[in-house]
Every structure is written in structure tokens, then in C-alpha cells.
Amino acid sequence: MKRDIPRALTERLARGSSIVWQRRSEALATWVRAGRRDDLTGWRAVLGPAARLALLGAAGWLAARIIRARPVLMWALAAGWLIAAWRASRPAPDEDAEDGPEDESEQGPAAADPDALRRLLADLIGDRPGVHLSAVLAHLQEHGQGEGWEVAGLRARLEAQGVPVRRSVKVAGRVAYGVHRDDLPAPSPGEAADRAA
Incomplete structure (x- = not known):
């Protein structure tokens, strides 16, 4: 029985990490796509998404530089990710309820x-x-x-x-x-x- 506890924890964290990754990537992709202007055509229409993509790249580069300068920040990032993954994979409070149909x-x-x-x-x-x-x-x-x-x-x-x-x-x-x-x-x-x- 004790062997199943670490497995359940790792499965929950893996499931939560997948959910967090999907949510973040969808949110960023939506943000980049939202920069497209429908009132323009050709290359001008994609300037907004290109600028937003460049901004994301610059932010990633800056984050990498900061983390290289201060590797201890990786612990904070890892802890934040684990907390977010744990919360994302939390079962809904009504999953086990047998009170009948909801609204x-x-x-x-x-x-x-x-x-x-x-x-x-x-x-x-x-x-x-x-x-x-x-x-x-x-x-x-x-x-x-x-x-x-x-x-x-x-x-x-x-x-x-x-x-x-x-x-x-x-x-x-x-x-x-x-x-x-x-x-x-x-x-x-x-x-x-x-x-x-």
C-alpha cells in the first residue's frame, strides 16, 4: 500500500503538469494570435503576432540570463510549477458526491x-x-x-x-x-x- 502513495503523487503531479503546460501554451498562443489585425492584409496583418512572438522570445532570453546569474531562482520556479500542477490536478469537489443531478x-x-x-x-x-x-x-x-x-x-x-x-x-x-x-x-x-x- 505504501508503494502506491508515491506513484499516486507522481501521477497527480504529471497530470497536473500536463494541464498547466496546456493552459499556459494555449493562453500564450491565443495572446500571440490576438495581435493579428483583420483590417489589414498581407505582411502588415501579421506584424502584431510577429511582434508578440519576438517579445516572448526576448522575455525567455532574459529569464534564461537571470536564472544563469542566479541559479537559486530555479528552486522557486520549480516550487511554483509543482504547486500549480498540484492545484490543477485537484479533483473537483463534487466528483465523489452522490447527491443527485446538479443544476x-x-x-x-x-x-x-x-x-x-x-x-x-x-x-x-x-x-x-x-x-x-x-x-x-x-x-x-x-x-x-x-x-x-x-x-x-x-x-x-x-x-x-x-x-x-x-x-x-x-x-x-x-x-x-x-x-x-x-x-x-x-x-x-x-x-x-x-x-x-
Whole structure:
């Protein structure tokens, strides 16, 4: 039994590190992409993302120089990372609760029936090739669902419902995590019959 405790701790830290890395990299990628100007074309449109990418590179170079000068700072960075990983992998307080169903606004698409979820995604996609998860999350939050969620949490909920999420869905010239039109679940026989009637 004692041998399982270190394994559980390392697995939790590994899972949390993966979550922290994904959240940070998605946040930085979103920040870099947000520098693109839609009112410009050609090379001028990408000056913003290029400048932000250069700024990130300079910050990384500066951080490396500071850490080389003061290696003791690595301990603080490692401790901060471990704390963030531990918190990120903390199980939700209601995971083990058996009190019955929660409020539907808290559950969002994870609790939605598959047909309603498929219709929602199809409506958000419209005539485009797909929809970004950030747009789905914004839509849900406008309608009182998914408060406090992040894109990674929405992705996990959609995948739990059997909706494939692609890493790079291109919509309106931007590429991000999203649901592609080709991956939408097929309508259930009941919904297909309702449409035919």
C-alpha cells in the first residue's frame, strides 16, 4: 500500500503538469494570435503576432540570463510549477458526491443530451468549416452556462460526450482548438425521424 502513495503523487503531479503546460501554451498562443489585425492584409496583418512572438522570445532570453546569474531562482520556479500542477490536478469537489443531478447550468454540454449538443454545435458552425472552442465557451457563458470554465475544461467535457475536438480548426483565418463540421456526431434515429416528418 505504501508503494502506491508515491506513484499516486507522481501521477497527480504529471497530470497536473500536463494541464498547466496546456493552459499556459494555449493562453500564450491565443495572446500571440490576438495581435493579428483583420483590417489589414498581407505582411502588415501579421506584424502584431510577429511582434508578440519576438517579445516572448526576448522575455525567455532574459529569464534564461537571470536564472544563469542566479541559479537559486530555479528552486522557486520549480516550487511554483509543482504547486500549480498540484492545484490543477485537484479533483473537483463534487466528483465523489452522490447527491443527485446538479443544476443544468453548471453541467453545460457534459449533461446535455447528444441531440441537443449536436444541434448547438451545428448552429454555431453554420456554413463555416468548424467552430473554435473559445466561441462555444463564449456562447455557453452568454447563456448562463460554463461559468469559470476554461477551453481545456470544455474540451474534456465535449470529448466525454464523444465529440472529437481537433487541435487546429481554421475559422475566419484563425487556427485554434475546435470542432470540425466533419466530426459532428450523426443525429440519433429519433431526431432524424423528426426532421423527415
